[in-house]
Amino acid sequence: MHEKSEKFVLKSFHIGATLLVLLGAMTMLLPYIWMALTALKTPSEAFSMVPTFLPEAPQFHNFRRVLTEFPFWRAVSNTMIVELSVISVGTIVSALAAFSFAKLRMPYKKTLLLMLLSSMMVPYATVMLPQYRAFQALGMVDTLWPIILPGLFGNAAMMFFLIQYMRGIPDVLIESAKIDGASYLGIFVRIIIPLSKPALAAQVIFWFVGIWNDYFAPSIYLTSPRVQTLQVLIASLNSTYASGTNFPLLMAAATLSSIPMILIFLFFQRYFLSTVILSGVKE
Amino acid sequence: MRSASTLYRLEKRWSLVFIALPVIGFFTFTISAMVFSFWFSLTDFNPVRMETRYVGLENFRRLFADALFRQAVFNTFFLLISVPIGMFFGLLLSVYLQQKGAKNYALRLLYYLPAVSSVVAINIIFRYLFNGEFGLLNHLLNIDVQWLGTGRWPIKFAIIIRNVWAAMGVAMVLYLAGLNNIPASYYEAADIDGASIFQKFFMITVPLVRPISFFLIVTGIIAGMQNFADAQLLANGNPQGITVVYYIWVRGIDANRYGVASAASILLGAIIMLMTYVQFRRSSWVEVR
Numbered sequence A: 001m002h003e004k005s006e007k008f009v010l011k012s013f014h015i016g017a018t019l020l021v022l023l024g025a026m027t028m029l030l031p032y033i034w035m036a037l038t039a040l041k042t043p044s045e046a047f048s049m050v051p052t053f054l055p056e057a058p059q060f061h062n063f064r065r066v067l068t069e070f071p072f073w074r075a076v077s078n079t080m081i082v083e084l085s086v087i088s089v090g091t092i093v094s095a096l097a098a099f100s101f102a103k104l105r106m107p108y109k110k111t112l113l114l115m116l117l118s119s120m121m122v123p124y125a126t127v128m129l130p131q132y133r134a135f136q137a138l139g140m141v142d143t144l145w146p147i148i149l150p151g152l153f154g155n156a157a158m159m160f161f162l163i164q165y166m167r168g169i170p171d172v173l174i175e176s177a178k179i180d181g182a183s184y185l186g187i188f189v190r191i192i193i194p195l196s197k198p199a200l201a202a203q204v205i206f207w208f209v210g211i212w213n214d215y216f217a218p219s220i221y222l223t224s225p226r227v228q229t230l231q232v233l234i235a236s237l238n239s240t241y242a243s244g245t246n247f248p249l250l251m252a253a254a255t256l257s258s259i260p261m262i263l264i265f266l267f268f269q270r271y272f273l274s275t276v277i278l279s280g281v282k283e
Numbered sequence B: 001m002r003s004a005s006t007l008y009r010l011e012k013r014w015s016l017v018f019i020a021l022p023v024i025g026f027f028t029f030t031i032s033a034m035v036f037s038f039w040f041s042l043t044d045f046n047p048v049r050m051e052t053r054y055v056g057l058e059n060f061r062r063l064f065a066d067a068l069f070r071q072a073v074f075n076t077f078f079l080l081i082s083v084p085i086g087m088f089f090g091l092l093l094s095v096y097l098q099q100k101g102a103k104n105y106a107l108r109l110l111y112y113l114p115a116v117s118s119v120v121a122i123n124i125i126f127r128y129l130f131n132g133e134f135g136l137l138n139h140l141l142n143i144d145v146q147w148l149g150t151g152r153w154p155i156k157f158a159i160i161i162r163n164v165w166a167a168m169g170v171a172m173v174l175y176l177a178g179l180n181n182i183p184a185s186y187y188e189a190a191d192i193d194g195a196s197i198f199q200k201f202f203m204i205t206v207p208l209v210r211p212i213s214f215f216l217i218v219t220g221i222i223a224g225m226q227n228f229a230d231a232q233l234l235a236n237g238n239p240q241g242i243t244v245v246y247y248i249w250v251r252g253i254d255a256n257r258y259g260v261a262s263a264a265s266i267l268l269g270a271i272i273m274l275m276t277y278v279q280f281r282r283s284s285w286v287e288v289r
Helices: A002-039 A061-069 A072-103 A109-121 A124-137 A145-153 A156-166 A171-179 A184-195 A197-213 A216-221 A230-241 A247-267 A269-273 B004-018 B020-041 B058-065 B067-079 B082-096 B102-116 B119-129 B136-141 B154-180 B184-192 B197-208 B210-225 B229-234 B244-254 B258-282
Strands: none
Touching: A002 A247, A002 B082, A002 B102, A002 B119, A002 B154, A061 A072, A061 A247, A072 A109, A072 A145, A072 A156, A072 A184, A072 A197, A072 A230, A072 B004, A072 B020, A109 A156, A109 B020, A109 B258, A124 A145, A124 A216, A124 B020, A124 B244, A124 B258, A145 A216, A145 B020, A156 A197, A171 A184, A184 A197, A184 B004, A197 A230, A197 A247, A197 A269, A216 A230, A230 A247, A230 B119, A247 A269, A247 B102, A247 B119, A269 B102, B004 B020, B020 B258, B058 B067, B058 B258, B067 B154, B067 B210, B067 B244, B082 B154, B082 B197, B082 B210, B102 B154, B119 B136, B119 B154, B119 B229, B154 B210, B154 B229, B184 B197, B197 B210, B210 B258, B229 B244, B244 B258
């Protein structure tokens, strides 16, 4: 009897948990669905006192209007300029430094490494004003330079992760290359890079998503439409359109800007879900 | 054939060449910027005025006299409640979705989605959902809360809800990695002893994922203290919802009051650096699969 009632409790508990998780899943999905549905509505539908779920007549032309009436493609290309320049140069710089820390004999190695890693401790808000002042003095405010330039010097988090990974590469490979007369740069290009490909790929994907969604620094520096990245453009449309003039257009722009990241996430889902890159775990 | 000591010298030289750019970047963008931040906080520097005077701790005195700053500090700390709440839901989710299978995998993907979504898009949608007149949330729950109004609490809870919504999935993924490391035999032994499902959860699961909880709470607090987008986009600068970083931005970049803003940024930096230091000390930053 006791056994039976316990089973019943467990079973109803499981059903309750399932319902909660599914309700949670709907809550997760709802904002995205609501964004896409609102993008297809008319302005008056979007601001009706009794929200309707489906648009009466889907306004597909809202998407075309976003692409033609706003500097949308300009913003995409600005974002891609930042992505490509920062990631290409920044990854090489980070990987080279990681190779040096992981595999080469270096004076004051520990001190230098701790010094570079300590930059991760400093919040952006603490260095924001002097950086802004400096870029202002250089005439670089309202250009892409303040967004690109710091990234060209590498990324401490990426470097740290690559050091961990490269430590696993056998020293024998490096020693034998040295005997064959390879230069250090040659070892980096021919041995380290090919063997670090999975780690580099994961880091590049994360960085790509991070730059695409980056908002704080770009919003400070990029004020004119000519230089705005996608996120800054959408935020500026928000301040123009949120009051109601054409809210569905804003939602259409937000939808379009989200689609590439959702696709990347679905395509590289394993990188995001099964490998937790950095997590401090110590008993 | 070069001698061993020549090779060693060569290696040392190249090793330094390879880290030169990150080191230069560190001194340019971090160290010198911090020194200037410190200097700004002790002067009345203003980019549109020529002369600059040393004012001692005057900026810090003004900072604490500024009601907006005190409010921003209170808000920033209050909003951190979302960190443990998000962790709690994340842990429950990880326990429920622990078993392999297509359905669970799809649900994991769904819960993680906000982590790759832009804060701009998310905040614009949530501002719309929370709208007091035509927002979906009030309509679905049949309530009448002015989430975005000037009331003391509604906007704070709106920001907390939005952050719990976004943070659950990240906590879930980390906890899933932690659950993988708990031997099944622990639960089997508890079953033999007749432990209930709650006992197993609180006596085995919770204590054994503690290192992950510690990591999540510290990184969550560090990220929460740097929140800017919620204050600007969801709260739209509403004093009841602004954060310290928003305060630094609005006083510094917007109003050219570098002294007061830098004083705030120095205090924020000190707190965050201390927390990160604690995190570094506690953890070995290992890779978990």
